[in-house]
Amino acid sequence: MVTGPTGGVGEATAIALGAAGANVVLACRNVDKGARVAETIGPRASVHRLDLSELASVRKFACGLRDTHETIDVLINNAGVMAVPLQRTADGFEMQMGTNYFGHFALTGLVLDMVTDRVVTVSSAAHRLGRVDLDDPNWEQRRYHRAAAYAQSKLANLMFSFELARRLDASGSTVRSLAAHPGYAATEVGSHTGTWFDRLFGFGKKILQRTPEQGAESVLYAATEPGLRGGYIGPDGFLELYGSPHTAGCSARARDPEAARRLWELSERVTGVQFGL
Numbered sequence: 215m216v217t218g219p220t221g222g223v224g225e226a227t228a229i230a231l232g233a234a235g236a237n238v239v240l241a242c243r244n245v246d247k248g249a250r251v252a253e254t255i256g257p258r259a260s261v262h263r264l265d266l267s268e269l270a271s272v273r274k275f276a277c278g279l280r281d282t283h284e285t286i287d288v289l290i291n292n293a294g295v296m297a298v299p300l301q302r303t304a305d306g307f308e309m310q311m312g313t314n315y316f317g318h319f320a321l322t323g324l325v326l327d328m329v330t331d332r333v334v335t336v337s338s339a340a341h342r343l344g345r346v347d348l349d350d351p352n353w354e355q356r357r358y359h360r361a362a363a364y365a366q367s368k369l370a371n372l373m374f375s376f377e378l379a380r381r382l383d384a385s386g387s388t389v390r391s392l393a394a395h396p397g398y399a400a401t402e403v404g405s406h407t408g409t410w411f412d413r414l415f416g417f418g419k420k421i422l423q424r425t426p427e428q429g430a431e432s433v434l435y436a437a438t439e440p441g442l443r444g445g446y447i448g449p450d451g452f453l454e455l456y457g458s459p460h461t462a463g464c465s466a467r468a469r470d471p472e473a474a475r476r477l478w479e480l481s482e483r484v485t486g487v488q489f490g491l
Contacts, residue, residue, distance in 0.1 A: 215239035215279075215286050215325075217264060217318070218293025220247035223336070223396045226430035227290060231437070232258055239286065241275065241293075266293055266317025267303040269485060276324035286328045288437050291318040291335040291371070297360040300353065307484075308352040310360075314367035316485055319374060323487035332390040334436045337372040337446070339395055339454050342465045344369030348476055369468060370477060372446065377474035379444045381491045390444055394436035397449035397456050399429025424456055435459035 216231070218224035219240045232238045232255030241264040242248040252259035262278065265271035279286075294314040303312035322333055344365030350356055351370075353363060375393035382389050436447040436459075446464055451457030467473065482488055 215241055215288070216290045216292055217241045217266065217321070219251055220244055222426045223399055223429045223433060224290075224292040225251055226426040227292060227433050227437075228259070229254055230427070230430060230434055232256065234438075239279070239283065243293075264293075264321070266321065267307075267309065267313045269305050269317070269320055272317055272320045273324065276321065279325060279328070283328065285330050286325060287331045289322065289325065289329050289333045290433065290437055291322065291333065292433065293318075294336070294367070297364045299360060300358040302352075305484075306352065308358075308363055310363045310367045311351055311353075311370065314364075315370040315374065316481060318371065319481045320485040320487040322378070323482075323485075323489045326389070326489060329389050332392060332437065332442075333375075333378065334433060335371050335375040335378075335391070335393050336433060337375070337393050337395045338365075338368040339397065339448065339462075340365045341369040341372050341395075341468060344465075345467065346370050346373065346473065346477055348473070348480055351480070369465070372464060372468040373470070373474040373477055374481070375446070376469065377471070377478050380471065380474075381478075381489070385491045387491070390442070392436045392442060392444055392447065394432045394447040394459075395454070395462060396429030396432055397424070397451070397454050399424050399426050428456070432459045432462075 216224055216228045219228035220242045228238050237258045240248045240261045243265045245261050245263050248261040252261050264275040295310055298309055301309040303309055307316050346366055346369055372393050375391050379391035382391055432447045446462045447459050448454045448462030449457035450460040454462055
């Protein structure tokens with residue numbers, strides 16, 4: 215199952231999995247775009263509506279999924295928005311934190327008992343610039359900075375992946391939790407943000423010329439490599455912007471178990487989703 219499969223790295227990931235023979239659940243907000251991707255994959259693809267910015271949609275999706283699937287081998291938490299102006303989700307979360315992180319946290323908790331192999335959560339090298347403010351995760355007390363909000367959400371994704379791995383291990387589960395980041399990939403999500411991301415993406419298009427398919431390599435490796443038990447996967451080139459998948463570096467904040475525990479407890483409280491591990 216791939217969230218956000220209608221463009222960029224998510225679409226490339228879904229198509230590659232389908233081409234390799236996988237049955238692919240396309241979990242997307244725009245079902246018309248999802249249908250076009252499903253046509254590319256063929257009869258092994260199914261389209262389901264999921265809006266990660268609405269917890270009601272996440273719950274409805276998870277409930278409907280049980281009507282059509284008994285198990286999911288791999289859940290890929292890929293969908294996201296990047297450096298958008300200040301907006302609120304239907305539940306009052308800052309849009310990037312709500313979509314990129316809280317929505318995926320809730321989704322994972324609601325379907326985890328269906329997952330047989332692993333959960334892959336997509337983060338970003340931008341997590342290094344992030345700081346999760348546990349007292350104000352939704353930018354209600356601070357002056358809003360869209361790039362900083364994106365970095366916070368991607369740091370939260372990585373902290374969640376590591377904490378989920380710890381909790382799965384402690385519970386004796388054989389399900390694995392991994393994270394991945396695509397490095398630079400020429401997608402539309404980072405090209406019109408009104409921030410320094412635009413300059414980075416412009417540089418990438420001119421110099422690196424990396425395609426979404428190349429960006430998806432790290433995600434696919436994390437999702438399918440049999441020997442991986444956990445960790446964080448990204449490209450091995452300069453600043454991890456490009457290259458072949460390898461074990462990626464991360465910030466000390468991402469590895470802080472106490473901060474991750476507090477973030478987890480906050481996430482359970484504001485989403486109303488308990489994992490039961």
